[in-house]
Every structure is written in structure tokens, then in C-alpha cells.
Amino acid sequence: MRVGFVLLESFTLNAFSGFIEAMRLSADKGGRSRQIACGWEIMGGKDVTASCGLKITPTSELADPGLFDYIAVCGGNGYLERQQPRWLDDYLHRAADAGTPLIGLCTGTFNIARAGLMEGYVACVHWNVFEAFKEQFPHIRAVPDRIFVHAGDRISCAGSAGACDLALHLITQHCGHEKAQQSIRHMMLQGVRPSTHPQAHFYGEMQNVRDSAVRRVVHLMEQSLNEPPRVPELARQAGISPRQLDRRFIAELNQTPSRYFRDMRLRYGAWLLTHTTDKIAQIAVDTGFADAAHFSRAFRALYSTTPQGYRTAMQPESRNHTDPSADITKAARAH
Missing domain, CATH: 3.40.50.880 (Class I glutamine amidotransferase (GATase) domain)
Incomplete structure (x- = not known):
């Protein structure tokens, strides 16, 4: 080769x-x-x-x-x-x-x-x-x-x-x-x-978001999952006030910045539960939560199950190494 x-x-x-x-x-x-x-x-x-x-x-x-x-x-x-x-x-x-x-x-x-x-x-x-x-x-x-x-x-x-x-x-x-x-x-x-x-699936879908400040803040969030900055700091880096940032996030994403950021961190946590064997306490740290208890409460609120329950439920799928990209490959070749 x-x-x-x-x-x-x-x-x-x-x-x-x-x-x-x-x-x-x-x-x-x-x-x-x-x-x-x-x-x-x-x-x-x-x-x-x-x-x-x-x-x-x-x-x-x-x-x-x-x-x-x-x-x-x-x-x-x-x-x-x-x-x-x-x-x-x-x-x-x-x-x-x-x-x-x-x-x-x-x-x-x-x-x-x-x-x-x-x-x-x-x-x-x-x-x-x-x-x-x-x-x-x-x-x-x-x-x-x-x-x-x-x-x-x-x-x-x-x-x-x-x-x-x-x-x-x-x-x-x-x-x-x-x-x-x-x-x-x-x-x-x-x-x-x-x-x-x-x-690691925690990025935000931005294709329909036109507000440049919102897009910039979401990008900053993606870079700071384990040490999440507070909303005032995110607003400062976007060049607007926290109140303006709240309004613009709600208009574009129907969520406040803090709620959107928390859900992004939890999605990353779900990915780590599925694709690593890290302890839940470590995953909590890696996703910016104070401790495992705080992470578990927030996780249950979003996913209606505990982190351990989610990991157990996803195990068969995470071990499945069949290649579902076949359809993508076929479509790519039929150009």
C-alpha cells in the first residue's frame, strides 16, 4: 500500500x-x-x-x-x-x-x-x-x-x-x-x-440558527463541557448582556442558555456511559457537574432513568459492531 x-x-x-x-x-x-x-x-x-x-x-x-x-x-x-x-x-x-x-x-x-x-x-x-x-x-x-x-x-x-x-x-x-x-x-x-x-455526540445542531451570537455561544459551550462557564461570562464573550443572551437563545432554540448547556453536557454524559467504562463519578466530573449525585438527578430528569440504568440498557447496542454505514457508502458511490 x-x-x-x-x-x-x-x-x-x-x-x-x-x-x-x-x-x-x-x-x-x-x-x-x-x-x-x-x-x-x-x-x-x-x-x-x-x-x-x-x-x-x-x-x-x-x-x-x-x-x-x-x-x-x-x-x-x-x-x-x-x-x-x-x-x-x-x-x-x-x-x-x-x-x-x-x-x-x-x-x-x-x-x-x-x-x-x-x-x-x-x-x-x-x-x-x-x-x-x-x-x-x-x-x-x-x-x-x-x-x-x-x-x-x-x-x-x-x-x-x-x-x-x-x-x-x-x-x-x-x-x-x-x-x-x-x-x-x-x-x-x-x-x-x-x-x-x-x-462524542454532544455538538449542537445549528443549521437553522441564524443568530451569530447564539452560534458563537454554543460553540464556546462545546469547548467547555468539563468546566462550564457561567452565563454572564458566555454573554461577555459574545459581546451582549446576559438578558439579551437569554432572549436570543429562547427565540432561536426555545431554551435558556443554562438549560441548553446542561442538556448538552448530559448528552455528552450519555455518550460516555455508552462508549466508555468510566465510573459515574468520573463522568460527572468530565461533564461539569459537582458530583455524581448532582449528575444523576439531572440525568434522570432528562432521560427518565438513572445513569446506571441507561448504561445497562445501552450495552447490547454498544457491543453491536455491524456496520450500518453500508447505506451511506452505497449512496456515496452512486454519485
Whole structure:
């Protein structure tokens, strides 16, 4: 399996390193890093700086896309920019014309879409950039409820640790189960998460919300689940008074900011109950509640059951690893 990487300025190191390390450890025995079962090039004409400040030197110029099984675009903090270099558009079109599948790692999917090459495909994006993707590409179906979507010639990954799962998925397809297991053992992982493994589902659906202050405050809430700021502080960061924020939230979402934030934190708590084995006391802390008793009272009020009751009821579903993304994949391929 050969992959050509295109790193863009301010790319996210976690997604890139997770993907390429999974390949490196599958490529050779004993972690010796010889490019045998897997090969890669980091392509470009100059050093590229990750969002953390680390500089990466490319190993080659842009190479013939036909030399690779995949071209992976590693995006990052530049996803809000509405234009991109002409050389990137040209290269991605060359790859598509050559029949080389394109991978969007993290916000690299924005760049593939900006080149006009995601039409008719489903895009998997990180929950944190979901609204930005929908705003920029309203005609492309985007999903923030899984870690990657493999839809033939277009593969999109939410990024972060999910990039490692995507790499292992592709290694299994190209190199076999044992090569993927070799990498899993070296990386001390417990296994490969399927494409349908959900992202932490606590983001707010904002597609019908037009009030920019409300949208900004919801985004701030998403970043502060374990240490929830008070409404006056949220209002200050939005540039309005707490009373104005209350009125605008009720007008847009039919809830006060404090009620909306509490329900968001409880949704995150429900996700943690289903997808982790953390103790309820720890989940209470991670969702910004004072203690397990406070969390349990609020949880029961919203879900009509205790946290433990919810966890028990959801266990069979959380262990079901069948892939309900088949319909998404079929739809994506029928473009």
C-alpha cells in the first residue's frame, strides 16, 4: 500500500502521525521502518508547519498520482479560508483523473471539496467543524457521527485518533489482517474501531440558527463541557448582556442558555456511559457537574432513568459492531 501525503500549512499533527505511524509499523518486522508492505512520500516544495509549530520537510516534490494507491490531504486550521492554492486544485484533479482515491484527513476534506471533488460523496467531518463545512458546502452531505467514511474513490476522516483507525482499515484491506495486527501490537492499541464508531455526540445542531451570537455561544459551550462557564461570562464573550443572551437563545432554540448547556453536557454524559467504562463519578466530573449525585438527578430528569440504568440498557447496542454505514457508502458511490 503506497500513500502520497500532501501536508497543508497548520495541518494537525495528530491525524498525520497516527496514519503514517500505523503504516510504518505495518510495513516491516520489528518496527524497523523499511518501506516493504507499506510505502509513503511526504510531498511538497518546502517545509510545512503543523498547528503545534513542528516543521516537516517533504521527502519529494509532487509525484505522479498514479504511483500511489491513495493521495491523502492533511488539513488543519486553515479550513475557514475560502480559497486554496491553484497547485493544490490541479494536483487533486490529476489524482482524480488518474483514478487514485483521495483521502481527506481532518479538515483535508474541506480542501478536496473546495477543489470540487466531493460532489455526490458523503463527507465525514469532525463535530467541531461540522457547521463550518455545511456552511461552505451546503450541497455535500456531511456526517459528524462516525470517525471515517470509506466511499470508494473518496475517503474522509474526522481526524485525531480516527486517522489511525482509518489507516489500519486500509492496511487490512491491502496487506492483510496480520499486518494490521502487527501495528496494533506495537502501538499498544486494543483493536481497530470500525468506521461507524461514533464521535462524542454532544455538538449542537445549528443549521437553522441564524443568530451569530447564539452560534458563537454554543460553540464556546462545546469547548467547555468539563468546566462550564457561567452565563454572564458566555454573554461577555459574545459581546451582549446576559438578558439579551437569554432572549436570543429562547427565540432561536426555545431554551435558556443554562438549560441548553446542561442538556448538552448530559448528552455528552450519555455518550460516555455508552462508549466508555468510566465510573459515574468520573463522568460527572468530565461533564461539569459537582458530583455524581448532582449528575444523576439531572440525568434522570432528562432521560427518565438513572445513569446506571441507561448504561445497562445501552450495552447490547454498544457491543453491536455491524456496520450500518453500508447505506451511506452505497449512496456515496452512486454519485
